Amino acid sequence: MAKPRASFACQNCGALSQRWQGRCEACGEWNSIVEESAAAGIGAQAALGVRKGRVFHLSNLIEADQPTPPRILTGIGELDRVSGGGFVSGSVLLLGGEPGIGKSTLLIQACAALASAGRRVVYISGEEAVDQVRLRALRLGLGESPVELAAETSVEDIVATLSAGARPALVVIDSIQTMWTSLIESTPGTVSQVRGAAQALIRFAKTTGAAVILVGHVTKDGQIAGPRVVEHMVDAVLSFEGEGGRDLRLLRAVKNRFGATDEIGVFEMTGRGLAEVENPSALFLSARDLAAPGAAVFAGMEGSRPLLVEFQALVAQSSLGMPRRAVVGWDASRLAMIVAVLETHAGLKLSQYDIYLTVAGGLRVGEPAADLAAAAALISSLSNIALGADSVFFGEIGLSGAIRPVAHGLARLKEAAKLGFRRATIPQGPAERDGAPKDIATSKDLALRNCAHISDLVAEITVGRKARGREAPVDD
Structure with a gap:
């Protein structure tokens, strides 16, 4: 069997080339091209050998015995407004924003609100230890909320752990750039790892019905870091914006398959976390x-x-x-x-x-x-x-x-x-x-x-x- 050829992928835009170059021809970024295995990633085993296909079940569009699942309301009105009226079961959202803008704070508050309502919520951090996440929750006055915490970066371990217990209503992955999968031979944060980890988590959400939120970093020009294909894979892309010298925060929907994309949520950063602004005009x-x-x-x-x-x-x-x-x-x-x-x-x-x-x-x-x-x-x-x-x-x-x-x-x-x-x-x-x-x-x-x-x-x-x-x- 022939040895799989290696390809070179740009870590800024995801463009592929057959040889290494100092500058990406697609986006113009310097020193962003990394060698990656061409047969690595989700579906790589099928590329290395022939696999027999399986017969799967086809559903009917007019089946009346399959009611539409209700949306998951967080109780945070501005977040529910931007998401289109709450999270849809089985959907995957990508939340992007600059470091320190308040992404983790907003998600901790949403997780605490859902967990207090009796739903199973899992918060998995790849950047902080469990004690650090717990300290933030205590500072926000949410230390008594039954949110399940974990500090893990292996996608296979995360999916196996979540599948072992009761189906969670919401899973937060903070952040997708820190996740890695054993199917890909590259370091975490590369284009292949981000794409492969996102695909595995999306498959978990679609098969179990759990809503998954992926946190993404942003680049210097404000774009969500990683390959653009991840934005096409998820159901909604939310952008958290704000200026460093101001307490005002804006949550926008850049893409939403289940709602409008021109809604905004207005928050104000306070000592007790993010507070909703009921009258933004004032x-x-x-x-x-x-x-x-x-x-x-x-x-x-x-x-x-x-x-x-x-x-x-x-x-x-x-x-x-x-x-x-x-x-x-x-x-x-x-x-x-x-x-x-x-x-x-x-x-x-x-x-x-x-x-x-x-x-x-x-x-x-x-x-x-x-x-x-x-x-x-x-x-x-x-x-x-x-x-x-x-x-x-x-x-x-x-x-x-x-x-x-x-x-x-x-x-x-x-x-x-x-x-x-x-x-x-x-x-x-x-x-x-x-x-x-x-x-x-x-x-x-x-x-x-x-x-x-x-x-x-x-x-x-x-x-x-x-x-x-x-x-x-x-x-x-």
Whole structure:
């Protein structure tokens, strides 16, 4: 029998090559290619010799005697929201985040909540000893929770131990980069080991019905470390985000086969662990300067949740031949488009100014409905006129200068009215897509100002009157 040929795999992207190279041609990473056995991994024995296939059972889609298993609710509302209403039995989730962001803290709290409800929960750590995990639980006040702990890295031993007792409802593997399987001849953390260990754990989840959460490290650019194929193998990929100098944490669903991918969960790091933030809008708008020019409140949507955040802009005279354009929390190309529309269709001269734009609170906004709030912040900073502290903005700006309606207009207006805002600058008739503005319970306290063109917004801020037609506003 011929000796299996060795292949070389990139530890950053998983690309395969027939020879060693100093630089990966697929991702451009240096010194990331490692030699691995081509016949190693799940199914390797079948590659080394012929195996007779077995006949397996085929189920019917319309079988009525197989009820849909209920979701596993953790009791942590923000986590259940992002996962699509709880964990599905037999599903595998991949949770990624930077070191120290709070991944283990969140999972310990979820495990303790489920174990206290009478379910069997197993927490397996490959990075810490059992005593270290127990000390963290004691610090969080969860020392009395009946969570089963283990410090193990062998996938075969983990699967055998979990299969010996009662089926667990939830299994946490922290982290997948530390796991290894004896079927693969490479060190833990390599592409083959991560892929093989994940495949074995996924097979265990599918055959037993236990929900499995895999914790993954992230690279320098924020991507989950390891081969991208692992993200395709699991059912859901959750990303835990946050800034080192802030207590705010955001949980996002990057992929979810059982729910929406545009939901977010908001947490705040406290001395007793992660606390849910029931009103994120109030948190993002706290401590804002109400009289400062260049600040506009945007009524946005994150999944099914309306969320109000503040856009801050600074337009300053530039001494450089090419003015600066700096953006934090928003798309830089989107800012360039808004600046071009303001210059072309509103008559504002911004090419000689440095422009800085940021989303306060560390949140990243991606929906086009933020165009109107960003434009209002730029106009306010350029004209040195403060916008009303009780005003909100939302709407999409087209290249022609027209302000286009956006979805979920009523939900945005209701959230703004609930937080005490009294004026809303919106596109022409956006609420009619969901219902008339009079249907809003608090519409009597919320004055709606419609803008059909970008020149209307400029006139509203600088002159206080509607622009006639589509001419650029002029000084009185």
